[in-house]
Amino acid sequence: MSNLVPLILTSLTQVDEGRSIRSVLRFHVQENDLTDSEESLLYYHVFEIYRRLNLIDHYIKTSSSSFSLKKINFRMRALLRFATQLLKIEEKPISEVVELLQPQYRGIADLGLEPILHSIKDLTKDIIYENKHDFASKAALDFFTPTWVIRKFIDQWGEDFTKELLSTFLETIPTYVRVNELKSDVEEVKTGFKQQEISFTEDTDIPNLLRIESTSIPIPRTEEFQRGKIVIQQKASALASLVLDSKPDDLILDMCASPGSKTSHIAALLHNKSMITAVDINPERVKILEERMKLLGVQNIKIVQYDSKKFNQYTDKKFDRILVDPPCSSSGTYSSRPENKWKLNKRDLRWYVDLQTDLLEEASRLITPNGVIVYSTCSLFHDENQHIITSFLEENDNFSLEKPLPIIGKIMNTPFGEVQELFPHLHQTEGFFIAKIRKKK
Ligand SMILES: C[S@@+](CC[C@H](N)C(=O)[O-])C[C@H]1O[C@@H](n2cnc3c(N)ncnc32)[C@H](O)[C@@H]1O
Known part of the structure; x- marks a missing residue:
């Protein structure tokens, strides 16, 4: 030691x-x-x-x-x-x-x-x-979470639900890998895993997803990972590309793409028969995205380094499907990334909300009539989730909310329809939010 x-x-x-x-x-x-x-x-x-x-x-x-x-x-x-x-x-x-x-x-x-x-x-x-008399300040020490975050959770769901949620922040969320069908198939990966004494179960909700139960070597060191046959991707995150439900020949825009877990999933679901534009503002992350898409065998993709808040200045194209997976507080990832609990303050949260609002507004200018926008975050805060969606729909009556199928989490109602939330204590996933918006014809 x-x-x-x-x-x-x-x-x-x-x-x-x-x-x-x-x-x-x-x-x-x-x-x-x-x-x-x-x-x-x-x-x-x-x-x-x-x-x-x-x-x-x-x-x-x-x-x-x-x-x-x-x-x-x-x-x-x-x-x-x-x-x-x-x-x-x-x-x-x-x-x-x-x-x-x-x-x-x-x-x-x-x-x-x-x-x-x-x-x-x-x-x-x-x-x-x-001096820790109220529920939130006591719970902050019992469950190792900032008091202001706990107060927000209580406002959203009440004390009992909050307590159950907080109790999972010390637990480990299972690791999942998605088999990348552009480079391999489930049978090949399963055989390789068995030979390497990696035990897994096949997920019943999401095709091509394996839950790792135990492993003799870290997954990033496996041949499957290094050759792009698998992607380490949380189950909740793999849901977003399914909800997007793209069709071959759709023009697809991924507005916040790097490192490309969802981009590559969209490409794999369509066997590369789609045209994806993948945008990220950060040059270093664009480089990571480029290398990763090459490794994962993604074709028909255009990678652009640009600010998606003003992407209509870059292109006059309209897209059939748009994924908005913006930066967020990451409050759904507290068990796997505990440092995120202590980094965030209320001012940062406001900054995220403004950015998310602007990105969704820009998506609304880039979508075709009858086109679909999927908005997702790994946040548990309503400010970054349903509040963004309801404010958007209040301002834009030419859009409507659709049920974000498939449902593997909890359906929540808003004044405009249903959205989906996933919780660590209910779904053994990271906290995640997903909404599907359609532009009226
Ligand atoms: C939550 S991550 C996206 C994760 C990605 N969708 C995936 O599944 O792998 C958010 C990304 O948005 C990028 N970003 C932040 N602001 C942006 C902006 N204004 N325009 C485009 N990308 C932006 C960040 O650099 C970051 O890579």
């Missing part, structure tokens, strides 16, 4: 600086020759610290009134968070923690680390929950 400490601290620092846990850990695993057990210990500590970050930080802040977590540098913060996890979550004795961290904290002796560790160790539950 002691040789892993620098790697754990570096990873925590990098995530604190804004990078995603998965990309940081993937990099360190590639760069360092770790054993399987070292790799899983690294993942365990970084994920668990970020899953419980508010409680860990609350311990640190409560330990000393003169101490400000915001004023210390990233590295020290990482050290204190790791130490607190070991002391309070893992309940390790203080001598063991000090010995483990000794080589790392020599340089920060000025911080007076040891008394802080003692005072963290001595904190009781009563002290930690002092």
Whole structure:
């Protein structure tokens, strides 16, 4: 374990600086020759610290009134968070923690680390929950989620539903892979998986989707993944392309395309017999999209780096099907990407809502009469979901809402018709929203 400490601290620092846990850990695993057990210990500590970050930080802040977590540098913060996890979550004795961290904290002796560790160790539950009287502030510590997020959930669904939902944020959502029919077929992938001792079950809702039960090697290291025969794609995300229900020869626009999981799914469903325009604003992500579409064998695709909010300045074409899968708060992904819980604030949420509104408005200018727009997010907030759709339909009476078939989640009613929501505690998927809008003839 002691040789892993620098790697754990570096990873925590990098995530604190804004990078995603998965990309940081993937990099360190590639760069360092770790054993399987070292790799899983690294993942365990970084994920668990970020899953419980508010409680860990609350311990640190409560330990000393003169101490400000915001004023210390990233590295020290990482050290204190790791130490607190070991002391309070893992309940390790203080001598063991000090010995483990000794080589790392020599340089920060000025911080007076040891008394802080003692005072963290001595904190009781009563002290930690002092002044946490209402449901939301208590639940924030019980379920490791920001109080303002919990208040939003309660406004949307009430306390009981919120509690059930929150309880899944510490659980792992199953991994799914979609067999890419442009490069392989289900039988070939199933045979390959059996040979590699990857156990799976076939999903009964979505064709070509396999749920991974256990695996002897990480899926990205398999030949199937590296040759584009499979795509790691969440079940909820694979639903969007089915709801789009494109037909051969449709002109299709994917307004927020990278990294292209849904784009490649749309192409596969139509056996490349469609013309897809895939747009993304971010040049680096466009490069990823280009490489990925090549690997996955997607043809008849035009990839464009452009701002989709004003795409009608780029083209005078109209499209039969448009997918709007915009950036969002990612509040549906808290179990697989716990760092997202702590990144978002209310102002960011407003920014997402404005962008989503503009993108949907632009889609309405680019769609043919009788054409279909599918709007999807991996958010659980109504502001980014049904509120966007109802405001849009209030302003645009030449559009109507259609049932977003197939239904694998929960149908929710709006004043204009039905939309679909998926919840981790009900559907064992990430939180997801999907609506289907048709332009009247
Ligand atoms: C949720 S991700 C899309 C995921 C993708 N649909 C998939 O299934 O793989 C949102 C994407 O929208 C892109 N984006 C953000 N603002 C945009 C804009 N104004 N125009 C076009 N793309 C944009 C981001 O760069 C990001 O790649």
